[in-house]
Amino acid sequence: MxxxxxxxxxxxxxxxxxxxxxxxxxxxxxxxxxxxxxxxxxxxxxxxxxxxxxxxxxxxxxxxxxxxxxxxxxxxxQVMLPGIIDAHGHMLGLGENLLSVDVRSAKSEAEAAQLVQNFIAAHTDSASEWVIGRGWNQVLWPNKQFPTKASLDALNIDKPIVLSRVDGHAVWVNTVALEKAGITATTPSPSGGEIVKDAAGNPTGLLIDNASYLVEKLIPKPDAAQLAEQLQAANEHLLSLGITSMHDAGIGQHVAEFYQAQAAANKLHVRIYAMLAATDKNLSAMLSQGHIADANAMLSIRSVKAYGDGALGSRGAALLEPYSDDPDNHGLLVTPQEQLPSLFREVLGANFQLNFHAIGDRANRLALDEFAKTFAIFPENTERHRIEHAQVVAVEDIPKFKTLGIIPSMQPTHATSDMNMAEDRVGKARLKGAYAWQTFLTQGSRIAFGSDFPVELAHPFHGLHAAVTRQSGDNIPESGWIPEERVTLEQALRGFTLDAAYSAFQDDILxxxxxxxxxxxxxxxxxxxxxxxxxxxxxxxxxxxxxxxxxxxx
The missing domain is CATH 2.30.40.10 (Urease, subunit C, domain 1)
Known part of the structure; x- marks a missing residue:
């Protein structure tokens, strides 16, 4: 229904x-x-x-x-352009976001909680046992403080409430959700995650990176009808924005099978280049099936999304040196370093593309070094591997992208969204290798541009604007943020078309x-x-x- x-x-x-x-x-x-x-x-x-x-x-x-x-x-x-290709998004995440609680517009924790209350009041006939939402960003709130369970508990809702941060690297939950997951003062934080606790040692309701999974694993997986509903909503939205193809950054086996069924039934209206999630327990079995592509080129599965670290906004990005505004914190490695060699070898050995999420300079260096080591083992599979985001990179590591042929898959609106806090997080010196689009292009790297929707809005012309101006939607700052990294409109269009297609082995047809x-x-x-x-x-x-x-x- x-x-x-x-x-x-x-x-x-x-x-x-x-x-x-x-x-x-x-x-x-x-x-x-x-x-x-x-x-x-x-x-x-x-x-x-x-x-x-x-x-x-x-x-x-x-x-x-x-x-x-x-x-x-x-x-x-009238003006015609090639169809826009978004090289990094989350198709069903967008669909779910369109159909669930959206707190992106909240200007405070209290306002976000009120949006949850409004949503519940408008959906009294919902049979769902969970309240799911996304979009909060404490950096935009007056106090810039992370939210706590108290404001959600005050709603007196007897259902678990799970609200993902805008970047998807933290969740804000109520006490009911904590209790369902069995999270108490004595629960240790998992590797690659943090259960944030107050001065008394009690969980605050904030779970960062891998700690989010303690709650999220309990949320019932959507059935085929719900997935179809999400897909339809996302299809319509993306087509209205001019996006004809997208790269889905991390899907599990059940979604891969769903996409294949939808492609066979001609129900994919936006092309999907899907990356298998390295965290899926059935990864090996999926790799053994080889590359998957339908006759109409609406679906391609030949890559794997691996997860290096968290996000800058939640201080989960893995850094070589501590955070400038949190000197005891180096961020988090979502995938332990000791697991990287076997993961890289499995993926490249199966002749799949590996697309590695790396935002902090430590995560980027680890990925580059592991690619170099693995290329020596599998010299027949060294083409078009990617680092997703490549957001804060040590200046001395940038040339390695070109040397190794690694594609930086970057999202222009991340820079304009992050510019109000990035220098606070990493300091001015490290910004020399941050969001460095023109530096990458000048050395000859090909950048695949995207949005990371629903983390950011999917609108590609917001991305083109951000790439060319390095400005917010209000066209500030006047000269652009770190203006030397602006790109030309021609370069930006190439990132959203030809080079996005290249990064998916589809430049011969798209x-x-x-x-x-x-x-x-x-x-x-x-x-x-x-x-x-x-x-x-x-x-x-x-x-x-x-x-x-x-x-x-x-």
């Missing part, structure tokens, strides 16, 4: 989703378009018409003949509008190459096409 929240979401977006999509024609010509694409070499190219047959592009340019055309569309000068590639493209409401950079963020998507079919129209 659809939840009331989902019905409300559907009603709000129904006018955006094409209710009678244009059927697939044999050959389609779209003329009079103001088109921009990169070519395979990464050069920006403009064009005025594009032709595709079924799902494949057959010609792009200003003048060409393709013979008989079944359908001609006059774009009336990432640019060229003959032989898939007809994935979007129509937008402005020429982002001719406007002031501050206006890029407000770009609206008018149409989204995938495989030569119109999937969304505003």
């Amino acid at each position: 659809l939840t009331r929240n989902f019905l409300r979401y559907t009603i709000l977006t129904l006018t955006l989703v094409v209710t009678s999509p244009i059927s697939l024609a044999n050959t389609t010509l779209i003329k009079n378009v103001n088109g921009y694409t990169l070519n395979t070499q990464g050069d920006l190219v403009q064009f005025s018409q594009i032709a595709f047959k079924d799902d494949k592009i057959i010609a792009v340019g200003n003048t060409f003949s393709v013979g008989a055309v079944d359908r001609t569309i006059d774009a009336q000068g 990432g640019t509008l060229e003959a032989g590639k898939k007809a994935d493209f979007i129509i937008i409401d402005r020429d982002i190459f001719s406007i002031h950079p501050s206006k890029i963020r407000d770009t609206q998507v008018l149409e989204t096409w995938v495989n030569g079919e119109q999937k969304f129209r505003l």
